[in-house]
Amino acid sequence: MQKKNKANLALGLSAAGFLGTFALPESFVAGMVHHGFLAATIGGLADWFAVTAIFRKPLGIAYRTDILRRNRSRIMEALVVYASEDLLSTENIMSVLEKQNTAQLLAEYFIHRGGRERVHQVVRGVLLKAVNDLDSCRIAEELAPAIHQGLSSFAFEDILPEILHLLTKKEHTEQLVNSLATISGQVIDSPALRQALLAHIRVLRESYEKDSAGRAFVLASMGLTDEKILTMLVTRVKARLAQLQQHGVTAGSDLHTGLVTMLYSLSQDERLRDLLRDKKEKLLEQVDLTSMIARWLEENIKGENPFWLPHVQAYVDGLIDKFIGSAEWQAKFDRSVKDFLRDELTKHHGLIPGIIRERLDEFSDDELVTFVEDKVQDDLQMIRINGSVVGALVGMGLYVLITLTERMWGL
Known part of the structure; x- marks a missing residue:
């Protein structure tokens, strides 16, 4: 049961009790009960009138009733001041936040x-x-000139000779020879190279045999076919490569001296520098850097899972x-x-009063009354119930006090 119904029931029972006890025979208990119901009725009615007067006009009485509507502006301003300067002051808010880590x-x-x-x-x-969302073409157009300038100014033609000169040192020469031997071993086993060598051997053999039938007879009697010559050549080359890998190149040997001389000569050759410079410039002229950069951005930077x-x-x-x-x-x-x-x-902080005031101004008078009444209704109805209960107790107490006084003084 809602508290409003309970308050109305309490008031109704008080009024019914007051009327019902009129018929009781005169006695101390009957009088005490009758006056208790009377006081409960008066207290309940008074509290009902007071509570109702906050929101509307009880019994149509306009004098100092309908308080919320009549004093709306003053009440609203007081609420705004209280909420903004007290409840939601900077210090109050920060005092709560300071307790949190x-x-x-x-x-x-x-x-x-x-x-x-x-x-x-x-x-x-x-x-x-x-x-x-980036425009790859626009970015590429902006980056391409700077990258082109950087590549143009990059002195690759000076770096490669320096690398060649560095390779003339013994430790680098040995590593270079070992690497070349490994690569050569892989190349010599490739079918394409073997076919090319076989074709050259055939040409050389035919050239050797065409001026003398005896030469062809000698080669045939020795079983030196083109394939056998190729096998002997490959075997000899691979053996030499294996020896180089196992023992390295000896300082001062013909191979070492020749390799060092070649590397040093290349490192000092201005024609090589000019050739590299020309190749770099022609390559930069032929390459469309803008398209390359844009394509690289699209393929590597963009996407759902870029690197x-x-x-x-x-x-x-x-x-x-x-x-x-x-x-x-x-x-x-x-x-x-x-x-x-x-x-x-x-x-x-100055925005808070405006926000509160703006929110309150959204309510019409009737909406404001309904809103406030819904929020405090239960508490106000408890006041009415307590008024009836306290009124009953006070009424019975006064009746007992007056009765005792009359008997003591013989009135």
Whole structure:
């Protein structure tokens, strides 16, 4: 049962009891009960009138009733002042926030509430959206001149001779020979090279035999076919390469001297520098850098899973882990958040009264009455119930007191 119905029931029972006790024979108990019901009825009616007068005109009486409508502007202004300057003052808000450890709350969010994954989603979404919305052609057009200038000024024709000169040192020469021997061994086994060598052997053999039938007879009697000659040549070359790989090149040997001389000569050859410079310039003229850069951006930077995204996520994870494990970082974060909130509240606290006033102005008089009555109705109805109960107790108490006084004084 709603408290309003309970209050009405209490008032009705009080009135019914008052009327019903008129018929009781005169006695102390009957008088006490009758006056108790009378006082309960009076108290209940008084409280009903007072409560009703806040929201409307009880019994049509207009004098000092309908308080909420009559004093709306004054009441609203008092509410605005109370809410903004007392309840929602900067100091009150900050006193509540100061009790909270915002850094610890954030760390708990990262660890137990999926905060890390949420940060990854946000970072991924924002970065992919920003990158995929980039105009690759425009960026390529802006970057191409700078890259072209950088490549043009890059003295590759000076670097390669320096590398060749560096290779003349013994330790580098040995490594170079070993690498060349390994590569040569792989090349000599390739079918394409063997076919080319076989063709050259055939040409040489035919040239050797055409001027003398005896030469052909000698080769045939020795079983030196083109394939056998090729096999002997390949075997000899591979044996020499294996020897080079096993023992290296001896300093001062013909191979070492020849290789060093060749490398040094190339490193000092101005024609090589000019050739490299010309090749670089022609290549830069032929290459469409703008298209290459735009294509590279589209294929590598953009997309749903670009190469750089895992590195960004790893970096974010590192920051989160450092924040969780660093008391210093957490203290700085907590202080920064609270200082920021305090500054913002101080700067914009003047907006709070306007927001509250704007919200209250949205209510019409009837809507405001209904809104307030719904919020405080239960408490006000309890006042009515308590008024009837207290009235009954006071009425019976006064009746007992008056009766005792009359008997004591013989009235």
